[in-house]
Amino acid sequence: MADKIFVTVSGVDKVGIVAEVTAILAKFEVNIEDIKQTLMQGHFVMFMLCDIEKSSYSFKEIKEAVTNTGKNMGMEVWVQKKEIFDNMHNI
Numbered sequence: 001m002a003d004k005i006f007v008t009v010s011g012v013d014k015v016g017i018v019a020e021v022t023a024i025l026a027k028f029e030v031n032i033e034d035i036k037q038t039l040m041q042g043h044f045v046m047f048m049l050c051d052i053e054k055s056s057y058s059f060k061e062i063k064e065a066v067t068n069t070g071k072n073m074g075m076e077v078w079v080q081k082k083e084i085f086d087n088m089h090n091i
Helices: 018-025 057-075 082-087
Strands: 004-012 031-041 045-052 076-081
Touching: 004 031, 004 057, 004 082, 018 031, 018 045, 045 057, 057 082, 076 082
Parallel strands: none
Antiparallel strands: 004 045, 004 076, 031 045
16 A cells, blocks of 8 residues: 555646656556546646556655656646555544
């Protein structure tokens, strides 16, 4: 369970958001297990549950790469370990 992460992407909708984020995850050997996205009045929101168990990269390296990709697209990106996310919502 410690190898699961949540990736959240939010911002103004434009072409290529899913492609860029999933490409960087693939480059860092991250498996996407579940993905949900929606568009609310031109605002794009995407949630992904990912598995980093088989990645040869650290959580910190993955988080930095995904966050930087988001910044380059003008998007807000959050990367959290699932166990921390779960604990935050159980308090």
